Amino acid sequence: MIDLGGQIHVVAGAGGGGIGTSACLLLARAGATVLAVDKTDLGCASATEALAQYGPQHRVVQADLTDEAALADALADAGPVRGLVNVVGGITSQDLIAPLLATGAMDIFDRLMRFNTVPTLAASRTVARAMVGHGQGGSIVNIASAAGLAGMPFGAGYAAAKAALINLTRTMAAEWGGAGVRVNAIAPGSIATAKLGRQRFDGGADEKDRAAKAVVPLGRRGLPEDIAGVALFLLSDLAAYVSGQVIAVDGGMLARPPYNDADGLPVFMTDPALRERLLGD
Structure with a gap:
């Protein structure tokens, strides 16, 4: 039902083996010609390797995405671009451990x-x-974060930026809709990615699985293709009347009451007999 044959789609932040790379692969499988853009050598190399199996028509361009002129040059001979997936962003462990009252918090927030x-x-x-x-x-899909719909202790700058990105998405949709340009955002929850060349926060597979089961109703962390699949839908004609929206792709995490404990029961529900009956132990 999704056929992007003859269409050109750009993936900004295409390398690294994560959401961007998965988006490139799904777009190529749907028949699109992919223009993959990444800033780093490693990102370009991984995107090139991923797309090689789908033919020589796809291109990988190394560019700093803050440089509008460089991206415009890359698009100049590409033909009519019909889609864009924006995946650039993130947070490092150095920036994550940054309480709002910490020294240097303002510099981290700005960065x-x-x-x-x-x-x-x-x-x-x-x-x-x-x-x-x-x-x-055409259609533009911005990768935001579930943190932009809630809050993020020790990562205020990241959450605030993703909230701003959601607002920007809606403004873009309102301003550009008259030209037939749809703009939507995806708010991923916790996504397990390859993180090539990037820092990891986890302590291993067992710890990740236990943590996911404690807070994610579907009982697992998301995968890059879980996000890329929703991006593909938003880029396609199946979403022809969808614009200015944010779709949380988080395994139901945001639907879970924040006052529930690891067993899924309210923290104030401490009666042992009641807990035993509800949990079926």
Whole structure:
């Protein structure tokens, strides 16, 4: 039902073996010609390796996505671009452990705000101009975070940036809708990625599995393809009347009451007999 044959789609932040790379693969399988953009040598190499199995028509371009002119040059001879997936962003362990009252918190906040909003805004502006120019419209998908819909102790800059990105998504949708450009956001929960060349926060597979089962109703962390699949839907004509929306892809995590404990019961429900009956022990 999804056929992107003959269409050109850009993936910004395409390398690293995570959401961007998965988006490239799903787009290629759906028949699209993929223009993969990444800033790093490692990112470009991993995107090139992933796309090689789907033919020579796909291109990988190394560019800083805050540089609108560089991306515009990459698009100049690409043909009419119909889609864009923005995956640039993230948080390092150095920036994660940053209480709001900590020394240096303002510098960390500023760095995270810029890294998680400016590349996406710049890439979206550049691609939207191209879409307006060719007159066929298109779809832009911004990867935000579930943290942007809630809060994030020790990572305020990241959560605030993703909340800003969700707001930017809605503004883009309102401003560009008249030209047939749809803009939506995906808010992933905890996603297990390869994290090539990036820091990891986990302590191993067992610890991750236990943590996921404690807070995610579906009982597992998400995979990059879980996010890429929703991006593919939003890029396709199946979502032709969807714009300005944010879709949480989190295994039901945000639907879980914040006052529930690891057993899924309210923290104030401490009567042993009642807990035993409800849990079926």
